[in-house]
Amino acid sequence: MSSPPLRQLALQGAAAILILSLAWPYYGLRGEAMPWLETSLAIGAAALLFATLSRQPWWWRVIHGGFMPLVWFTHTLAIDPGWFLLAAILLLLVYRGALTGQVPLYLSNKQTVQALADLLAERGDSRFLDLGAGVGSTTVPLADALPESHFTGVENAPLTWLAGRLLSVGRPNLAWRWDDLWQARLGDYDVVYAFLSPAPMPRLWEKVQAEMKPGSLFISNSFPVPGATPDRVIEVACSPARPLYCYQR
Template identity: 85%
Template sequence: MNSTPKRQFALQGAAVILVLSIAWPYYGWKAEAMPWLETSLAIGGVALFFATVSRQPWWWRVIHGGFMPLVWYTYGLAIDPIWFLLAAIFLLLVFRGALSGQVPLYLSNKQTVAALADLLAERGPSRFLDLGAGLGSTTVPLADALPDSHFTGYENAPLTWLVGRFFSLGRPNIRWRWDDLWQARLGEYDVVYAFLSPAPMPRLWEKVKAEMAPGSLFISNSFPPPGVTPDRIVDVDCNPPRPLYCYQL
């Protein structure tokens, strides 16, 4: 199964081409106007079929099935195009990670922060790196709870970085960076934390092995590197479950 954005564009494009290559000649031969509602529903059905056959995750199947019918419905609302431009800019500012690296915006909850604080307390003063730090929902409360440790957050979405930068103000043990997580030098930290998605985990694990120093700790929230047995799993008391997979280097 390949669920990359390019694959999804290809599946949706194939459905559009297939349906239109049949519908346009058919209605042109009959000299009738194209029934766009029915055509959009047909494209959605074909796209759903393609996504199911190629074993895409269930949410991609829903997106494929509903995308073109929603396009037709939205077109009928006659919304000023400027609103679509503003929405696209907003999505880029907040969800850049999802567009560029299949990493959505996840916010760590209070229970997860408490579990991380316990893990850090066991190690003593540490240098902690949060890859994809979002709004600072992990880094800021940890910095308050553990003033003897130093915390760094990497975030590449401009608006979320700005919000996190605001919340980190006045905390000398936080360094807040607007940068790509792949540019981080993992060897400079004692503990590296990631709450990303399954997509980047194989590549990230290779980076962890190559850069992190012996004795350091890698923690992945919810998404373990495939095929790697964690040294410890911390079950966080929250719903939905958010286990912490811990790997001692």
């Protein structure tokens, strides 16, 4: 079975093939140049139709509908290709998780950090692991607020890892690791926190059940575990809503 990114690429490719297979013979027989603006709009419309028929989320429909028209518009700007290469490298350095695991970069807000600090204070001294820790927006303030607890952040995007590493300097109760979250040993921690996306949650829950010890706590920001009932849901006072789904092991 193909991965979701490949399925989205296949959908866009199907729309392009459909429109071009009709447009090329038509304009070729008429001896006319291909009207690329109209063709790109037609490809976008076909991709939007395919995305709608396949019940894609609304943001994928927007992406599919606008992708080819944006390609045409960008082409008209005659931008040096080197800039696109640079942009691609920077995106990979910052959003590696989105490309390899469908995990975009999310930053926990101050209200969420305070809610986590209150929860950890209830539990007492803890060993806390942040899976996909970004730039340390969760672990750094928690380490400052709870000096008796120990915090570990795991991140695998180079630039965000570097930013978090620099921010963690001078905090002896904070360890910063460049690693794949799937390689993390969850059994070493009392509390495991994740702010990922819906895509990896079923697999992560299997890992949580297999590795976390009785009495430990798994917390997912915003994305509940499919098919599992949380023991507690903390409604964080922020907009948009970012509930914390807590699962006691």
